[in-house]
Amino acid sequence: MKTLICTAVAGVLACATGVAFAQGGTSDGPILFTNVDVFDGVTLELRQDVNVVVTGNKITQITADDIAVAGGQVIDGDGYTLMPGLMDTHTHMSMVSIPVARLFNDHPGYAFIRSTVDAEDMLMRGVTTVRDMGGNVFALAAAIDEGLVPGPRIYPSGRFVGQTSGHYDFRARSDTHRVFSGTEPTSDRLGYSFLADGVPQVLSAVRENLRLGASQIKIAAGGGYASPTDPLLSTQYTFEEMKAAADAAADFGTYVTMHAYTPESINRAIDAGIKDVGHGQLLDKATLERMAAEGVYLSTQPFTVCNEPQLDDFSNEKLAIVCKATAEMYQMAKEIPDLKVTYGTDMFNLPDPSDQIKQMERLLPWFEPGEILKMATGNVTGLLAMSGMKNPYPDGPIGVIEEGAYADILLVDGNPLETLDAVTDTDNLKIIMKDGKIYKNTLEN
Numbered sequence: 001m002k003t004l005i006c007t008a009v010a011g012v013l014a015c016a017t018g019v020a021f022a023q024g025g026t027s028d029g030p031i032l033f034t035n036v037d038v039f040d041g042v043t044l045e046l047r048q049d050v051n052v053v054v055t056g057n058k059i060t061q062i063t064a065d066d067i068a069v070a071g072g073q074v075i076d077g078d079g080y081t082l083m084p085g086l087m088d089t090h091t092h093m094s095m096v097s098i099p100v101a102r103l104f105n106d107h108p109g110y111a112f113i114r115s116t117v118d119a120e121d122m123l124m125r126g127v128t129t130v131r132d133m134g135g136n137v138f139a140l141a142a143a144i145d146e147g148l149v150p151g152p153r154i155y156p157s158g159r160f161v162g163q164t165s166g167h168y169d170f171r172a173r174s175d176t177h178r179v180f181s182g183t184e185p186t187s188d189r190l191g192y193s194f195l196a197d198g199v200p201q202v203l204s205a206v207r208e209n210l211r212l213g214a215s216q217i218k219i220a221a222g223g224g225y226a227s228p229t230d231p232l233l234s235t236q237y238t239f240e241e242m243k244a245a246a247d248a249a250a251d252f253g254t255y256v257t258m259h260a261y262t263p264e265s266i267n268r269a270i271d272a273g274i275k276d277v278g279h280g281q282l283l284d285k286a287t288l289e290r291m292a293a294e295g296v297y298l299s300t301q302p303f304t305v306c307n308e309p310q311l312d313d314f315s316n317e318k319l320a321i322v323c324k325a326t327a328e329m330y331q332m333a334k335e336i337p338d339l340k341v342t343y344g345t346d347m348f349n350l351p352d353p354s355d356q357i358k359q360m361e362r363l364l365p366w367f368e369p370g371e372i373l374k375m376a377t378g379n380v381t382g383l384l385a386m387s388g389m390k391n392p393y394p395d396g397p398i399g400v401i402e403e404g405a406y407a408d409i410l411l412v413d414g415n416p417l418e419t420l421d422a423v424t425d426t427d428n429l430k431i432i433m434k435d436g437k438i439y440k441n442t443l444e445n
Helices: 108-123 138-145 198-212 239-251 263-271 285-294 313-334 358-363 369-375 378-385
Strands: 007-009 012-014 020-022 031-038 047-055 058-063 073-076 081-084 086-091 127-132 153-156 160-162 193-195 217-220 256-259 297-300 341-343 409-412 429-434 437-441
Touching: 031 409, 086 341, 086 378, 108 127, 108 138, 127 378, 127 429, 138 153, 160 198, 193 198, 198 217, 198 239, 217 239, 239 256, 239 263, 256 263, 263 285, 285 297, 285 313, 297 313, 341 369, 341 378, 358 369, 369 378
Parallel strands: 031 073, 031 081, 086 127, 127 153, 160 193, 160 217, 217 256, 297 341
Antiparallel strands: 007 012, 012 020, 031 047, 047 058, 081 409, 409 429, 429 437
16 A cells, blocks of 8 residues: 655645645544544445544544555554444443442442443443443543543433332332431432432432433333332333423433333333333334334343343343343344334343443344444434433544544454454454544554
8 A cells, every 4th residue: 555645734734645634633643544444333334445534532534545644643454444432322330240239238439439440341342432321420421531530431311210119219128218208218319310209300300310411311111120129011100200301301402211111111101202212122013113213212132141140039030021022022123124223231230241242142143243233333323412412422423433423443353244253252352442542452562
């Protein structure tokens, strides 16, 4: 490949071919990736043998022309694939690996310190952005953004918002209700949830989350398998309560996502204006088709393991029902081309969360590798943009390789559109970049 020398003229790098790009960003200058194939997160074919320029924290140029940088860094991609950093649309960063027995019963700061380790581990798996779907995570998000600790970008939902006796009612049976005793639930006191009943309380809970910095709101619209008392098939929150949450979020330019599995709870939530389904494993085809027609996202997870050791028997019995339905849900989703599906894991209280990206391989019975990777990259771009005025990263798209996008980039050994382990095997991640900063680079070894 011929390399052309570019010189700085009035703050712009000008090349002999007439190609130019702005100089700026970090004091070290731009970074030029040469000789790479590109998966852009959207198109299911690679753009071959191109050069990609990162200036500051943005992708500023993608070209097949030969270029060079003055005063910057050149990385020979050696024919590897450059692609967007991965995104997990359902995480709980404040409780990923902490044992459930310690979450509300240990020193309050312990979970926060442990979450910094989980955040760095996620980044080093190639996860550069997560949507946190409930928990005490604002401090962690701020620390990552300030560069105090390494970790992915976080789109925080803030506290879980749920009803009495619902999925987010984490009280022991011996605990009294605050309405009758004045005693605040531990999960509320520690910043993990809002136990809110009726329109006024739901409005207050949503608005408080927005005040604290939530980019979207998470409610429980139906029963869950990990919760201690509610039936899995229950419908939670009335239409009026759900609409109050959706309206309050919309007034701030953002949206509500929901925990729900069943058609009954999900259709009520969509009727109320809720734009994203956080699970949906028990859905029917009619509701999935409605979601596709109305642009409602399916942010689901490959729940194909039907028993988890950290759960009690009651929860595992409910999980088995969800697990059994997962295959049918994915098969139906596969057959609805306009349905917007994203990838998430919903990892919490796990002794070993290291399979966060490996779980993508569970989707191979229904989807091709490229389709799976789109769920964790380009399919998520529009979902994050729905945060609107509450978007913590509003200056460019995330999850795609295009000019103007945030420079969240992986360089992988292999063609990930053909072989998923080019991404799921972390040894194949040669470079991990987030926000224009390189956190891993094995090409230097």
